[in-house]
């Protein structure tokens with residue numbers, strides 16, 4: 001569904017990604033692990049179009065989007081939930097979800113929101129509330145719900161467990177798995193929380209210094225010897 | 234009492250104009266961080282539109298309708314030709330719009346010639362308000378401005394396009410990531426701000442001296458408004474206009490206009506020292 005090859009990007013004169021190849025299929029949850037500063041966020045920002053690729057290629061279901069601006073990539077099916085969630089705090093829950101449907105061009109937006117509410121009953125109860133008043137966990141749920149409102153084919157999640165209580169982390173893990181299984185969503189999950197990675201992932205990639213350096217199975221994360229070796233923790 | 238009522242209405246006239254002119258500035262600043270020094274020329278274009286329509290035998294009201302269209306056209310062209318290439322270079326945008334401002338002033342002078350242009354108000358005389366009498370045209374001006382601002386507020390709060398604008402102001406990168414074409418949103422909003430400035434120019438044209446350079450003054454005062462009120466918010470725009478317009482009107486009654494303006498500037502500077510983000514904090518933009 002999502003393929004990137006030879007992807008290079010960075011900030012000004014500072015190169016961060018040095019040729020990343022990645023592929024995420026329909027219904028697959030691929031996790032990316034790696035130390036702080038490895039370039040995980042940079043990878044997701046390059047895929048979503050927030051940052052331009054310096055070279056390489058990105059395609060969505062066969063469509064080359066490498067030169068497309070971010071809003072067109074969103075409409076082509078890439079949904080991005082950034083680190084820190086990026087919800088619109090001054091808008092209500094309902095309004096956040098409504099702007100989320102901007103990527104779903106030509107669809108019935110009320111209908112989409114009703115379907116998304118099925119996954120997030122609490123958001124429906126609080127639809128008139130300002131998103132900024134939510135707790136971290138609720139904001140994360142909202143950010144994922146907003147992403148789903150764009151009817152994406154691909155979901156990019158950047159550290160959804162960061163700063164969130166364990167019970168909600170577990171809920172997110174279950175939800176991500178369900179979305180992949182039930183809707184065939186291709187998920188690229190950047191995460192440091194190993195419990196979440198293990199509960200949701202189909203397979204894992206390890207990133208270091210702007211390159212993918214290992215491909216491992218989620219079960220391998222239970223093995224501390226392997227873990228030390230791969231993550232050099 | 235009569236003095237207070239007259240001062241209040243004078244203040245409302247000024248506040249109306251400042252809010253209409255400031256709208257475009259607060260939009261370009263709040264949305265794209267663009268400081269548009271050519272914004273005053275949209276006011277001049279609006280005023281000259283009314284003059285031109287009247288010189289062809291058309292009515293003031295026709296001029297009032299043409300003015301925002303002329304402003305929007307000028308805004309659209311400026312955005313398309315210049316600004317969209319300079320979003321990542323705020324300083325470049327300041328210099329470019331400053332140059333454009335001078336070019337527009339010279340062009341107006343070339344087309345319409347030197348000297349102030351006469352604009353005839355659509356109505357003469359005064360209205361009896363019981364306590365005081367007040368020029369009828371100014372009352373019309375206040376009503377049109379208030380209606381326009383209310384319409385803008387409804388547009389922002391109740392329409393899909395308004396929601397897009399509020400979203401872009403809060404977080405441009407994220408707005409783009411949810412599928413909003415932020416550049417197009419800005420282009421439309423910019424032309425809209427220019428249209429409203431053109432309307433303001435048309436509204437003041439019977440009261441002001443219609444000159445190619447007339448925009449400069451409005452630009453300076455609306456900058457106070459946006460700085461004092463905080464960029465990117467209608468509430469801030471109204472607060473800033475009320476502060477600058479109200480203060481100026483009260484002082485104008487007591488002392489000479491230029492001294493009044495200097496005092497308002499000083500007060501604005503003091504206020505910005507105390508509240509660097511304006512009356513309305515950034516978090517509550519356009520809400």
Ligand SMILES: Nc1ncnc2c1ncn2[C@@H]1O[C@H](COP(=O)(O)OP(=O)(O)OP(=O)(O)O)[C@@H](O)[C@H]1O
Nearest residue numbers: 011014016034035036037038039040041042043083
């Ligand atoms: N906006 C920026 N401007 C310049 N350099 C940046 C910027 N954002 C990140 N970097 C640099 O790029 C490199 C990769 O950062 P990135 O945020 O992609 O890492 P990460 O793997 O997401 O780390 P973390 O686990 O801390 O989120 C780091 O060296 C960082 O300092």
Ligand SMILES: [Mg+2]
Nearest residue numbers: 040041042083
């Ligand atoms: Mg990161």
